[in-house]
Amino acid sequence: MAHAIGIDIGGTKIAGAIVDELGTIVAQDRVPTPAGDARAVEDEVVAMIGRLRADEHATGGIDAVGVAAAGFIDAAQSTVYYAPNIDWRNEPFREKLEARVGGTVVVDNDANAAGWAEFRFGAGRLVSDMVMLTIGTGVGGAIVASDRLFRGGFGAGAELGHLRLVPGGIACGCGQHGCLEQYGSGRALLRMAGEIADAGGIGQALARTRAEHGKLDGALVGALIEAGDPGALTALRQLGQWLGQAAASLSAVLDPQRFVFGGGVAVAGELLLQPIREAYLEHLPARGYHPEPDFVIAELVNDAGVVGAADLARVWVEQHA
């Protein structure tokens, strides 16, 4: 079996692709995500699968379709327990899609799909055990242990953004306090940059930019980081230190050979990885005796969701053939 279809339902767009067995995209499609309405999202996904199957690159008929979405998805890759952006509650999405499009459909968490893509075809392809943290607006997590995607007993595992880092810390959207997401995400970077701007001193360029544009956003802070502004670099460094601290705790549990960092903030590259490595070593239990993993930036960037979703569908079909 050569080709599979991968669909990634994001907050703003639905991306789809035909992906070959080496993880290469041979055709792709995208539409805006209909706001909030589960039925409209389902209709768009069905239409996209139809278009991709009819594509001239869809040789020999494509049976397997993998769909990635944010939320809790059961270990059978079938039911969406809960999605933050769409009104799915215990939604039997796989069953509904299979009834409408035929063939085999599997559903996975979007961070899991991105992590699986890196493991198979990107920055994690040379290791058996890998942790991926996707640093976007929030923090997504994926764990590969002994060459297998770790989903947990109910399918809701690897929610690494909600690892508690600071007892009694900043309130999180999940209802708890002090989660990694509040200290290691793109949103956290903006908060830290704002605090540095308020403090004056090295924050002067950040404060000027904020005054000019009304508020700081990822692109503005990213440009200042690229320009070597000391305030913006300090914010990035703080972010990296929190991520490194979280990685040390994750190492104690999972002992991965490699940590992979993806998402918008990861374009900072080595500037992000350096404070992560330093904080990791500082907080690593049994430092000096624990073999050290390496820390790298994701390679697949925007395509990881669709590539991973397609490959997870292919793997499912192979395992159930």
Ligand SMILES: [Zn+2]
């Ligand atoms: Zn949380």
